[in-house]
Amino acid sequence: MSETAQLPRRSHSVARLTNFAFVLPAVVLFVVFIAYPILWVAQNSLLSAGSEGGTRYAGLTHYIDILSNPTFWTVVRNMFLWGVITIPVQMVIGGVLAYCIERHTRAWRGFFRTAFFLPVVTSVSVVSLVWVQIYAPYYGIAQEYLKHIGITLTYSPIGDPKTAIYALIIVNIWQWTGFSMLMYIAGIANMPPEVLDAARVDGARGWRLAVHVIIPMLAPSTKSLLMLGVIGTLQTFPIVHLMTGGGPNCASEVFGTFIFKQSFILGDTGSGAALSVLVLMIALVLSVLQIVFLGTQQSSAKGRSA
Amino acid sequence: MFRKQMLATLAALMTSTAATADETEVTVWSWFVQSTMEKPIAAFEEKYPDIKVKYTYYNYSPEYITALKAAAASDSLPDVIGLQPGSLTQQYREHLTSVNDMAAAEWGADWADNIFPVNRRQVLMGNPEGDEGYYIVPQESQVLCIWYNRKIFDTLGLSAPQTYDDLKAAATALTEGGYIPMFQGAADGWQNENVFLMLANQFSAGITDKAQAGEVPWTSPGLVSAMNAWKGLFDDGIFQQGALGAHAYPTGAQLLAQGKVGMMALGSWWMQESKFPPPLSEYVENMDGFDFFYMPPVPGSTQPSPPVGGIDIGYGLTKNGAENESAWTFLTELTNGVGLQQALNDLNDLPAFKGHEPQGEVSDHVKQMYARFMEDLPNAENQRFAIPAIAEALDNALAGVAAGELNAEDALASVQAATDKALGQ
Numbered sequence: 001m002s003e004t005a006q007l008p009r010r011s012h013s014v015a016r017l018t019n020f021a022f023v024l025p026a027v028v029l030f031v032v033f034i035a036y037p038i039l040w041v042a043q044n045s046l047l048s049a050g051s052e053g054g055t056r057y058a059g060l061t062h063y064i065d066i067l068s069n070p071t072f073w074t075v076v077r078n079m080f081l082w083g084v085i086t087i088p089v090q091m092v093i094g095g096v097l098a099y100c101i102e103r104h105t106r107a108w109r110g111f112f113r114t115a116f117f118l119p120v121v122t123s124v125s126v127v128s129l130v131w132v133q134i135y136a137p138y139y140g141i142a143q144e145y146l147k148h149i150g151i152t153l154t155y156s157p158i159g160d161p162k163t164a165i166y167a168l169i170i171v172n173i174w175q176w177t178g179f180s181m182l183m184y185i186a187g188i189a190n191m192p193p194e195v196l197d198a199a200r201v202d203g204a205r206g207w208r209l210a211v212h213v214i215i216p217m218l219a220p221s222t223k224s225l226l227m228l229g230v231i232g233t234l235q236t237f238p239i240v241h242l243m244t245g246g247g248p249n250c251a252s253e254v255f256g257t258f259i260f261k262q263s264f265i266l267g268d269t270g271s272g273a274a275l276s277v278l279v280l281m282i283a284l285v286l287s288v289l290q291i292v293f294l295g296t297q298q299s300s301a302k303g304r305s306a
Numbered sequence: 307m308f309r310k311q312m313l314a315t316l317a318a319l320m321t322s323t324a325a326t327a328d329e330t331e332v333t334v335w336s337w338f339v340q341s342t343m344e345k346p347i348a349a350f351e352e353k354y355p356d357i358k359v360k361y362t363y364y365n366y367s368p369e370y371i372t373a374l375k376a377a378a379a380s381d382s383l384p385d386v387i388g389l390q391p392g393s394l395t396q397q398y399r400e401h402l403t404s405v406n407d408m409a410a411a412e413w414g415a416d417w418a419d420n421i422f423p424v425n426r427r428q429v430l431m432g433n434p435e436g437d438e439g440y441y442i443v444p445q446e447s448q449v450l451c452i453w454y455n456r457k458i459f460d461t462l463g464l465s466a467p468q469t470y471d472d473l474k475a476a477a478t479a480l481t482e483g484g485y486i487p488m489f490q491g492a493a494d495g496w497q498n499e500n501v502f503l504m505l506a507n508q509f510s511a512g513i514t515d516k517a518q519a520g521e522v523p524w525t526s527p528g529l530v531s532a533m534n535a536w537k538g539l540f541d542d543g544i545f546q547q548g549a550l551g552a553h554a555y556p557t558g559a560q561l562l563a564q565g566k567v568g569m570m571a572l573g574s575w576w577m578q579e580s581k582f583p584p585p586l587s588e589y590v591e592n593m594d595g596f597d598f599f600y601m602p603p604v605p606g607s608t609q610p611s612p613p614v615g616g617i618d619i620g621y622g623l624t625k626n627g628a629e630n631e632s633a634w635t636f637l638t639e640l641t642n643g644v645g646l647q648q649a650l651n652d653l654n655d656l657p658a659f660k661g662h663e664p665q666g667e668v669s670d671h672v673k674q675m676y677a678r679f680m681e682d683l684p685n686a687e688n689q690r691f692a693i694p695a696i697a698e699a700l701d702n703a704l705a706g707v708a709a710g711e712l713n714a715e716d717a718l719a720s721v722q723a724a725t726d727k728a729l730g731q
Contacts, residue, residue, distance in 0.1 A: 132493075133557065135551055136551065136557070137548035138546065138547060155550075158493070164551075245495070248709050249706035249712070263375075265694055266694045267393065
């Protein structure tokens with residue numbers, strides 16, 4: 001083989017190595033901070049504490065124990081309720097707020113944006129503390145106002161197993177609606193004005209303009225919020241931990257508090273790890289579903305537009 | 307002149323470097339608030355100027371227990387860690403040093419006799435059979451009780467309840483007077499456990515200890531009666547409405563200090579409120595507004611609750627700390643020396659070792675209450691659980707009964723199931 005033929009091949013190899021070198025930091029970070037912890041947790045989900053210290057192989061015992069634990073199914077129900085209530089409600093209220101602020105305010109626009117976004121940047125500890133006081137009967141904040149119209153709260157919604165999860169969902173919606181609003185404000189700001197003008201020229205006004213033009217054009221924001229909402233639901237922890245601790249009698253338990261309790265309060269690392277693996281699998285399934293459905297819609301929309 | 311100044315500066319630098327080289331550092335983690343630990347540490351550093359204490363405060367849950375877990379996994383625990391007896395200590399026993407020999411060398415062979423009996427039992431709670439090692443040194447003890455606002459009681463013509471009817475009558479009078487009768491932070495498992503332990507020990511002293519050890523079933527008549535009495539505290543209007551959604555801290559404690567609450571089940575540590583920075587309410591100032599009683603006999607019982615309590619906090623010497631001589635020195639002073647004295651002067655709680663009492667500005671009323679607690683402490687029943695799964699099951703059972711979801715028998719059967727599983731029966 002001639003020298004001239006070898007040179008391009010060598011330079012091609014160097015280029016490939018250079019490309020790998022650029023990828024290396026990301027791969028290292030992924031392996032150290034994501035892949036290794038996942039594998040560590042997966043390994044621990046198959047181990048139990050030994051009688052003489054150390055660990056022993058436990059097989060699928062932790063998974064079987066968890067799936068046969070009624071609290072796990074309470075958690076699944078709570079997470080389902082959390083997702084199907086908070087995500088659409090936050091989207092609708094956030095969208096309406098964004099539309100009203102962007103379309104119907106001028107001088108007060110900055111004020112309203114800040115006011116509705118304020119709960120998002122408020123410490124969860126403070127939010128939890130305030131809402132516990134709001135819900136408190138007799139001496140609570142809400143009671144102070146309700147007594148003027150003759151209403152006396154006789155129980156705390158976070159103290160009743162039937163209502164605790166809904167009371168926490170309300171707090172979550174209150175805190176995070178401002179984020180949905182902000183996402184929709186960004187979406188509205190990025191809308192090409194000529195499209196809206198064209199729609200108006202065609203006679204679209206009010207409800208029709210919103211449903212047939214604005215909402216479809218906000219689809220990227222909606223998809224982002226849906227994805228973030230699912231992630232946020234699975235990560236729910238501080239509000240529940242601080243307000244109810246998952247109680248009363250596990251009625252408001254969510255994945256975060258359940259894993260924390262198993263791992264850190266009960267010291268059962270194996271069960272905590274098994275639960276974490278189950279949550280990871282649920283997250284994977286939901287992510288795949290989102291990619292399949294939202295991704296298909298997006299490409300078909302592109303196909304139609306093409 | 308310049309040369310002299312240079313030499314002086316160099317000499318000063320060398321001296322300070324030598325001093326730093328002689329200094330040793332002790333690292334300490336706990337959930338005890340910074341301001342409470344500052345005085346004991348300052349007193350210690352004054353006595354041992356060559357030892358510096360680096361204290362890290364964590365909020366107990368979730369920060370402290372997660373920090374401990376992570377540090378234990380990476381073998382980077384500090385020298386001394388704050389611990390509660392039973393489950394928390396047992397979780398880290400492998401990382402702790404048994405202090406028996408060091409304590410005997412420091413305080414004499416009979417050193418353990420100077421620790422109150424309930425504390426001694428709690429220190430050993432959960433150790434494997436035959437292991438008599440002390441993996442924590444208790445610092446402070448507590449006795450559970452019901453505090454009442456004696457100024458409000460005087461205003462309403464009430465006195466400390468002696469019977470359950472007195473308690474109900476007091477709760478009614480307080481409610482009608484616009485006060486919260488007995489504040490229960492029933493969203494907190496620990497406060498529910500405390501009240502249940504008061505009730506259960508009325509029926510048979512030490513019954514919960516026997517139940518958690520598997521010697522008596524949780525479904526035994528005494529414990530069922532205690533559980534029914536627990537439900538009665540909600541149904542009879544003794545606890546405030548909505549108690550299941552309320553927290554003892556900060557809500558309940560603040561309302562109690564402000565004079566909006568008639569009674570609250572807490573413990574001897576409540577006296578520390580009188581040493582908090584001003585402004586203090588008229589009730590908290592010198593504890594003028596408060597006194598305490600033990601739970602009067604509830605239906606089915608003939609005697610009031612005995613004192614229940616034990617270790618408030620103890621400290622463990624980690625295996626890392628065992629390699630640092632200064633760490634043991636600090637631990638001895640913190641639990642049974644100048645550090646403890648500072649904590650007692652702030653009325654933080656009762657001592658775990660005999661022979662200590664608060665010094666400095668303490669009112670006669672506080673002295674008298676302190677003396678009553680100290681008289682009861684040696685006879686106190688255990689308030690701690692060795693196995694967290696049993697405590698967790700009891701917390702759920704108490705919440706379920708209070709909410710009306712479970713009856714006493716079913717709730718206690720679930721605690722028994724958790725006990726059987728935990729004990730491998």
